[in-house]
Amino acid sequence: MRQFSEQNESSPQPLIYYIVPSALLAFAGLATFVHYNDERRAVPLGEGARQTSVPKRCTTNRPAIGGPFKLYDTENNVVTESKLRGNWTLMYFGYTSCPDVGPAEVQKMADVIKLLESKYDTKITPLFVTIDPQRDSPVQLKAYLSEFDPRIVGLTGSISAVRQIAQEYRVFFKRVEEIGQDYLVESSPNMYLLDPCFETVRCFGVEYEASDLAVAITTEVQKASVSSTN
Incomplete structure (x- = not known):
């Protein structure tokens, strides 16, 4: 063995x-x-999205919608996501030549900021980002938005910069019905609510009326206020 x-x-x-x-x-x-x-x-x-100067309360587990960008306002000032931190923001992607949905949504935005201030004592930054930078110059944006509410901040930039921010916010858009220099732009007509840390809180579709949108925004602002005090 x-x-x-x-x-x-x-x-x-x-x-x-x-x-x-x-x-x-x-x-x-x-x-x-x-x-x-x-x-x-x-x-x-x-x-580009590092937030070394942002307090810890800005760190959340929300979906990764949004990101760094560099655009220009109607006065040709550089605007980045870091410069917009500190206030609640309502962001919409559109273009000034839009024949139907666009004007209705911009008017809704104008009505919402008035409702928030008069009824709920809440201030919010309204932001209009063009998806047609070739035609929407700063001058064009300013003239267009002033017809609704001059407080709406218009942003434009290079084609690549607009594509980048659209990708960051999951916004679909493409040219359709092109006839010479004239064309329409098909896009997803959503509004985004961003908190003071410029993080996306909610996304609103066209089905929201101005009054419903004002209530929803106020609810989110109050929830964040309660959370920050706990």
Whole structure:
């Protein structure tokens, strides 16, 4: 019996005993490497949105809608997401040549900010971001928005900058019915409510009336106020 045991110990092990552990180690190493590189790739995506000066209460687990941008207002001043922090914001993506839905939504925005101030004693920054920067110059935006409410801030920029912010806020748009220099722009007509940290709180569709929107915004503002005091 002892002789059989000694022979068994000295006999070479099957190749499978060496292959399996090596394969497992290689797989574990590959998984670690992929995870490490995923983290490295994720860093540049958030570099522009670093909030080193923003208090901890601004850190939430909300969906990643929104991000850094650089546009220009109707006075050609540079506007970034960091400059807009500090106030509640209602953001809408549209264009001044829109024949129907656009004007109705901008009018709704104008009605909402008046309702919030007069009925709920709440101030909010109304923001109109054009999705047609080729035609919506700062001068054009200013003239258009002043017909609704001069307090609405109009933003425009380069085509690439507008595409970037549209992607950040999951806004779909494309040219349709092009006839020469004239065309329409099909887009998703949503309004976004952003808190003072400029983080997206809610998204509102066209089904909301101005009064309903004012109530919904007030509710979110009050909820945030209660949360900050706890």
